[in-house]
Amino acid sequence: MKTDQSRDEALVEAYKAGNKKALAILVKRWHKLFRDKAYWLVKDKDVAKDIAQESWTTIIHKLESLKDPKQFKFWAYRIVCNKAMDWLRVQSKNQKQTLESNFEIVSEDKAYSENDHLKAQLAKALKALPNNQKMVVQLFYIESYSLKQISDLLEISVGTAKSRLFHARETLKITLKHINYDH
Structure with missing residues (x-):
């Protein structure tokens, strides 16, 4: 009895040899799992449906270059995760731009409320963080991911995720220490 890994290996090899039905079988076997993985992220x-579909486009385009067909599952999952992360980055950038534009909309003659001022300072401090710390902060606080989920997604250890979150917090404390929260 073939293992899933050896079955995938045989299907990848068959597709590379010109058997288009092998690709259809791979899609049938993996599409729902890819969609679920994208949704999880x-x-x-x-x-998630769009990401799974885009992932298949990339997989089909690059399948010929897969050196070790035994690694199909991990290779394909990485493509799905990368597509999902790309989408999250775009969303994060859009949210940041929306936040920044919301602050720019306030007219010069209208004074910022204290809350708006705090939001502006926080947005500026977050923007100044290194990208690797910014991503962990976003996933942890905005997306409500656990440290384990973050480590899996970013392919880093849980300790590295904790460290990045710690250093981001410390940087934010220093940057924002002048703010008096007792207003």
């Missing part, structure tokens, strides 16, 4: 069913 982006938390939006429609976006």
Whole structure:
């Protein structure tokens, strides 16, 4: 009896040899799992469907270059995760731009409320963080991911995720220490 890994290996080899049905079998076997993985990351069913479809486009395009067909599952999952992370980065950038534009909309003659001022300072401090720390902060605080989920997603250890979160917090404390929260 073939293992899933050896079955995938045989299907990849068959596809590389010109058997188009092998690709159809791979899609049937893996599409739902890829969609579920994307959903786990982006938390939006429609976006997850799109990511799974885009992932298949990339997989089909690059399947010929897969050196070790035994690694199909891990290779393909990495593609799905990368597509999902790309989407999350775009969303994060859009949210940041929306936040920044919301602050720019306030007219010069209208004074910022204290809350708006705090939000602006926090947005500026977050923007100044290194990207690796910013990503962990976003996933932890905005997306509500656990440290384990973050480590799996970013392919880093849990300790590294904790360290990045710690250093981001410390940087934010220093940057924002002048703010008096007792208003």
